[in-house]
Amino acid sequence: MKSLTFNPQASTSNPHAAVVEVQNLVYAYSRQEPVLQDISFTLNSGDRVALMGATGSGKSTLLENLIGLKQPQSGKIWINGIHVEPKTLPQVRRYIGFAFQDANDQLFMPTILEDITFGPRNYGVPPAVAIDRARQLLADFGLEAYANRSAHELSGGQRRLAALAAILALEPTILILDEPTNGLDPAWRRHLAQVLLKLPVQMMLIASHELQWLGKVTQRALVLSGGRIPIDGQIQPLLQEGKTLDQLGLPVDW
Ligand SMILES: Nc1ncnc2c1ncn2[C@@H]1O[C@H](COP(=O)(O)OP(=O)(O)O)[C@@H](O)[C@H]1O
Ligand SMILES: [Mg+2]
Numbered sequence: 001m002k003s004l005t006f007n008p009q010a011s012t013s014n015p016h017a018a019v020v021e022v023q024n025l026v027y028a029y030s031r032q033e034p035v036l037q038d039i040s041f042t043l044n045s046g047d048r049v050a051l052m053g054a055t056g057s058g059k060s061t062l063l064e065n066l067i068g069l070k071q072p073q074s075g076k077i078w079i080n081g082i083h084v085e086p087k088t089l090p091q092v093r094r095y096i097g098f099a100f101q102d103a104n105d106q107l108f109m110p111t112i113l114e115d116i117t118f119g120p121r122n123y124g125v126p127p128a129v130a131i132d133r134a135r136q137l138l139a140d141f142g143l144e145a146y147a148n149r150s151a152h153e154l155s156g157g158q159r160r161l162a163a164l165a166a167i168l169a170l171e172p173t174i175l176i177l178d179e180p181t182n183g184l185d186p187a188w189r190r191h192l193a194q195v196l197l198k199l200p201v202q203m204m205l206i207a208s209h210e211l212q213w214l215g216k217v218t219q220r221a222l223v224l225s226g227g228r229i230p231i232d233g234q235i236q237p238l239l240q241e242g243k244t245l246d247q248l249g250l251p252v253d254w
Pocket of ligand 2: 059060061101178179
């Protein structure tokens with residue numbers, strides 16, 4: 001007799017083992033026209049992807065759908081083959097480091113050091129190891145001197161770097177960043193690009209309207225416009241297409 005094995009994930013697993021798979025996603029805020037009208041794309045291991053689009057095009061809304069903070073009206077999302085739905089969120093979020101557009105949403109402990117050790121300690125990392133990791137990250141982001149200060153004693157740019165350190169402390173395999181350069185001066189924008197290029201993550205998706213910076217950090221671009229993704233391709237040739245970008249609300253030279 002043939003033996004039957006029960007696989008509890010069989011009904012939710014995606015046969016295509018992409019890192020992120022989005023199929024026909026539709027999302028509307030209550031009583032409004034959908035912001036995301038029909039979104040489909042696949043992100044694979046090794047991809048560094050820019051999510052471009054004018055202010056209000058739905059970049060943050062799309063990222064929040066990916067990590068399950070918002071529930072789409074229709075369509076499906078898989079992360080590492082797991083269908084994103086309320087019951088799979090704890091599992092899905094273990095892979096993902098997500099930086100909110102507003103870093104204040106991410107820092108809530110009395111000191112920055114505690115903010116950065118909070119996640120790892122929650123996952124059972126021994127305190128001494130968590131503190132070592134946090135101090136290394138603080139050094140990477142030039143924040144050693146601020147370890148014992150609270151987030152509201154930092155500048156906007158420093159808060160952004162501290163929030164990123166708190167995310168990286170969890171050693172995510174998928175990194176999703178929403179406008180990570182907000183509040184950073186050119187020197188820190190360059191430094192952040194260098195840090196991101198060295199990270200050993202499996203896949204990175206970065207929403208930003210800073211096209212030249214995205215060109216340094218990512219290889220592929222998704223452009224969000226009119227609730228759809230009219231462009232999905234290599235970023236460098238796209239950055240030369242000034243006219244196309246202008247029509248999509250992303251002027252390069254002005
Ligand atoms: N909480 C909300 N309620 C209603 N509409 C919203 C809300 N948040 C965002 N929107 C609208 O959704 C659209 C997309 O917003 P958002 O995803 O923040 O765009 P982006 O990140 O590209 O600037 C905008 O038109 C915005 O006004
Ligand atoms: Mg946004």
